[in-house]
Amino acid sequence: MTADKIAANKMLQRMIVDFTTTELAPLDMIIDKNQDYPEGLFQKVVDNGLLGMTLPREFGGAGFDFIAAAEALNHMAKGNASMAVTLEGHFKTVEQFLKYGTDELNQKYLPTATKRIFAFSQTEASGGSNPAGISTRAVKQGDNWVITGDKIMITNGGLAEVYCVLAKTEDDQMAVFVVxxxxxxxxxxxxxxxxxxxxxxxxxxxxDHIVVPSYHLLGTVGEGHDIGNNAHDDARVLMGAVLTGILEHELQIAIDYTKQRKALDTPLYELQIIQEKLTDIAIAKQNTKLLYEDGARNKVAGEPYSEVAAMAKSYGSRAAVSAGDKALQILAGYGYSREYPIEHLIRDARAMEIAEGTVEKMNMEISLKEVNK
Amino acid sequence: MKIVVCIKQVPVGDVKIDPKTNNLARSNVEGDINTYDRNAIEAALQLKEQAGGEVILLSMGPDSYMSSLRDGLAMGTDSAVLMSSRAFGGADTLATAYTLSEGIKKIGGVDLILFGRQSVDADTGQVGPIVAEDLNIPQITFAEGVELHDDNVLVGTRLLDNSVQEVKVTLPAVLTVRAEMNKPRYETPLNIQTSFEKPVTVWSEKDLDLDESRIGQAGSPTIVRKVYSPDKAAKQIEMLPQNAAAAVTKLLTELNN
Structure with missing residues (x-):
């Protein structure tokens, strides 16, 4: 890595920390309570060019690599995990355009990815981890495809403007289309x-019978399953980064409390039973960080990263829920109160035991990869 | 409009005093742009958005100052000049201002020179005003607002301790900027990347026609004899009685004493 690239990455991370501390962290509790971003907040993310962080320069983006983007989401999630996941959903989708999109498709859509959120949608009412069971159909009509179906539980659904959708063709092949x-x-x-x-x-x-030109096909017909899996892998690395941010937040809250709260005359952090909990959270944070960093590095290096991506999300999500529970116990009554953020951090982390493949699905994939090595 | 923003890199975190010089020991300390200088950059960028032109950063210091210039470029400025040489070392505010003034002359055709109101390490607030004197142009210090009225008329609002003052100047001029003027913009990811592609020029004393007796240590009459925390004058607060008549009587008695 060149000195300029190292310096640029350092500047990016400092900008993200600054933006998070100033714009996101003060609103963390309000965002959870209102179930939405306050008016104007998402626009600030757009106006400051964060959507284009990973987009190559030729499309108007900043062209930072996946390692830098993952680290950025780590820092952002320490202040607000929701916005970090909004960016995760966008970044993973942009990655699929870059890997599978034709020039014509990318020239049309990617220059808008600095202003518009892109989303990837696989899940239907029939299930999320079983894409073969989907009912969304793509029918070829001349030079066009006609897409009909219903996708649910889409990250950024409603906020995103461009959607990659997994569909089945008439001959039951899987394909991804851009609508x-x-x-x-x-x-x-x-x-x-x-x-x-x-x-x-x-x-x-x-x-309902959306007509898209043929170049809106991502990759080839029959490649849909692979594209979906690739999107999962990218998402899982980034979610490992988000989970690291949540773990850092949990640890910080716990440490701050143990410094100011005393049991008789002893600060809580001097009690061995508390030290044990703080240590567990710290180790979980470090492990998750190492896993997502490994995944991001392997992806950028062109090495396999599917297994470590699954590990980052499987381990990280369970660790962050468990660490949140430990932090809650340290704060006791305050931890159990909605006035403190611990309880919502547990709920935030819990989402990632399910999203982008359940922990059970992760573990199945990891074990099969280990068995077949 | 050609705007120069003079920026200073200041140490981050705790800084020790060099026992030999009684100055701040700045070497080997991580640095950042002086906070108020970011406000000056923001003001310059807003004026450029209004009137067009270019914003050039100017600083004097060692190579390590390059990182602060890079930060300024990542905010959206166009180019940077670093005046860097051992010959400039040990400069006080007088020698610094002289050197920067000569740099501004070399840049040429500058309409407006912006500074932060003061640096957060030395806290003198002197360099901007001395540059204005050296260049023999008007200055507006401690500005909390600025408006460009015509192509060459600028009105600055000075926020002073107990008053606000509007000052109109004809350009070229020097303006020193308070934090109240604006909220500095973020360095966006794209601007961070392009900051490495923007021109940065380095000048030493050999690139300028300088009076060597006015630069560096030789040009610095300031000698720091001692650095200390001033004693806080003890103040006594006496509360007036709640009863109005008693309060007035007490107040008159005190005032008469």
Missing amino acids: DQDMPGFSFGKREDFIGLRGTPVGEIVM
Whole structure:
């Protein structure tokens, strides 16, 4: 890595910390309570060029690599995990355009990815981890495809304007198509009332015979499953980064409290039983960080990263829920109160035991990879 | 409009005093742009957005100052000049201002020179005003607002301890900027990347026609004899009685004493 690249990455991370501390962290509790970003907040993210962080320069982005982007989401999640997950959903989708999109598609869409959120949608009412069971259909008509179906639980659903959708063709092959909210036949369905990451909108889109030109096909027909898996891998690395941020936040709250709270005359942090809990949280934080960093490095180096990506999310999500519980116990009554952020950090982390593949699915994939080595 | 913003790199965190010189020991300490200088950069960028032109950063210091210039470029300024040489070392505010003034002359055709109101390490607030004197142009210090009225008329609002003063100047002029004037913009990811592609020029004393007796240690009459925390004058507060008549009587008695 060149000295300039190292310096640029350092400047980026400092900007993210600054932006998070000033703009996001003070609103963390309000975002959770109101289940939305306050008016103007998302626009600040757009205006400061954060959507284009990973987008190559040729498309108007800043061209930072996936390692830098993951670290940025780590820092952002320490102040507000919802906004970090909103960016995660966008970054992972942009990655699929870059890997599978044709020049024509990318020239049309990627220059807008600095202003518009892109989302990836696989899940349907029939299930999320079983894409073969989807009912969204893509029918070829001349030079166009006609897409019909209903996608649910889409990260940034409603906020995003461009959607990659997994569909089945007439001969039952999986394919991914790009649809735009401005296209006739596109409408939004309901927004989920989830218990965690409440700022991140998660919603439904309904596609009623949307006609898209053939170059809106991402990759090739039959490649849909691979593209979906690749999107999962990218998302899981970034979620490992978000979980690291949550763990850092949990640790910070716990440490701050143990410094100012005394049991008789002894600060809590001097008690061995408290030290044990703080140590558990600190080790979990470091482990998750190492896992996501390993995943990001392997991806950038062109090495396999699917397994370590699954590890980052599987380990990190369970660790962050468990660490949150320990921090809650340290803060006792205050930890159990909605006036303190610990309880919402647990709910935020809990989302990632499910999103982008359940922990059970992660663990199945990890074990099979280990068995087949 | 050609705007120069003079910036200083200041140490971050705790800084020790050099026992030999009684100055701040700045070497090997991580630095950052002086906070008020970011306000000056923001003011310059807003004026450029209004009137067009270019914003040039100017600083005097060692190579390590490059990182602060880079930060300034990442805010959206166009180019930077670093005046860097051992010959400039040990400069006080007088020698610094002289050197910067000569740099501004070399840049040429400058309409407006902006400074932060003062540096947060030395806290003198002197360099901006001395540059204005050296260049023999008007100055507006401690500005909390600035408006460009015509192409060459600027009105600055000075926020002073007990008053606000509007000052109109004809350009070229020097303006020193308070934090109240604006909220500095973030260095966006794209601007961070492009900051490495923008021109940065380094000048030493050999690149300018300088009076060597006025630069560096030789040009610095300031000698720091001692650094200490001033004794706080003890003040006694006496509360007036709640009863109005008693309060007035007490007050008159005190005032008469």
